[in-house]
Amino acid sequence: MSGGSGGLGAGFSYQKFVHVALEQTRLRTALAPHPSQEKFKFIKTNEDNTIFNALSFSAPKIRLLRSLTIEQKNSVQVLDFAAFSEPEYDLPIFCANAFTSPARSIVVLDLNPLYDTTEHKDYRGKYYRNLMPLIHKYSELLPWGGKITSESLRFFSPIVIWTILEPTEANHQVLYSAFMDYFKVWLELMDEAVQGTSVEKIDRNREAQHKYLTWRAEKDPGYPLLKKLIGECAAKELVREFLFEGVDSLGTKSFLEYFPEYAQEDGTVNKKRSMVGKSFETRPWDAHGQFVGDAGDG
Template identity: 60%
Template sequence: MDLSALSYQKFVQFAVEETRRRTTLSPRPYQDNLKNLRAKDGNAALHTLSFQAPKIRHLRSLIIEGNAAMQVFDFAAFPEPTLDYPIFCANFFTTSTLSIVVLDLNPLHDVTLQRDYIEKYYRSLMLLYQKYAEFFPWGDKITSESLKFFSPIVIWCKYSSSLEKHETLYAAFKDYFKAWLVVMEQAVEVADKFQTVRNCEAQHKYLTWRAEKDPGHPLLKRLMGENLAREMVRRFLFEGVDSLGTKSFLDYYPEYLCEDGSVNRKRSIAGKGYRTRPWDAEGNFIGNHLS
């Protein structure tokens, strides 16, 4: 497939325009050196956008255009800590032959344990997932650690790249983002200060995991160098990891501690993963993990 005919720019344009229809978006200040970049070898361009809104702490987008080699789209929107609604997440990696897709409303709290959170936010969205299930079947193993950050409506898929599939993905992205915006509009701030603290810590835990274990980090290091890649990860992609809380990765995940005090580089310590979809059509967690 010729990637020159494929673009994720229209995904961002839709998301920004649709959000502006529903709330007031304001540009979010971030470092000028992260706005528009060329890769070290000059073969890829990186484009970023960053916004905030009354109920949205951070809405941001990263597109990497690697000419004929690859296209990357990393889009997320994070709620204010006074709200417990999910995080919107779209991570797409495309080459001429393969596309890897994660599209989800990432839960702020672990839905493998908290059924009340499923009932509050996901039960009514199961038809949305079912609309695209046949187009985007489960994409093989997900580690048990990573699964805690996914919801029953997650699209996790690997498939042969094609323009037809890209258009279907665009339709899914639009539907999922519009559903997230409805959830955002309906979200009500919690009056309980303890719940606000709990929401803030949950978001910080999520950011801490992604900042340390996100599989896209090696690509950023190769394109930008280690220092700039770290800045991109901590001050843009997962901004808040250094401000929403003081706990470290090892405070949240002590099982990753090595004898020398460093963080184990493995993405899974448990060594267990889910090779088939661990939720049924109603959104109930059924497990079925495989070592």
């Protein structure tokens, strides 16, 4: 990789993140190609200078582990990496989204909670109480990225990294370190997870994951770029059948059944972003993971 203190240049790639994450996963469990991989492995783009790389797997406790990287020479680099457990486990969802242009990197890295940690304090205690040192480690190196609405916070956890950085080699190394720390934690949680036996709880986990997938498939901020690069039809398929695979099979509820506040008079979904709730200039959780956003600005 090229580097120094300047821009990342042509040597920069999110492929390293993916390769090492898959290596780490294979040390703990047996990965098998997910059915979605065959269809999306070789995506043709409308622009010659753009390379798509899509991989997806499953494992005994993992319903779907998938990555998408987009590389445009001397232009845009994108990482979209996620891991979803089988519904027998209530594990958080590992989520890493990074969009890097020559000017800046926009990053979200989190263990997205299956259940709202403000309402479900037992879930916060189970998964996040012992993980707060992670965000303490990175909150200064990868500072809060500025104003974000409660709409966007809907599926974030108290340890979320949401940041906007200058795309330097040094910042990229910090981001790589954070990515690997967070992913190793997710793998440890997966290792320790005990399979649930209550049909009611498993159904609830399945619906919670489906609700998350339904939200992400509808609100994916990368969709305009995908549409530009591979066309509307292929972009829709990629979102629903690869990035958020399960949205059409884990449940039957529609976006508006989960989120009725987005319904317009004609029954369609209001496409505006950031239309619901207040916004937060600073991290709206305290050092213990307690939500303190209501004390923030409106």
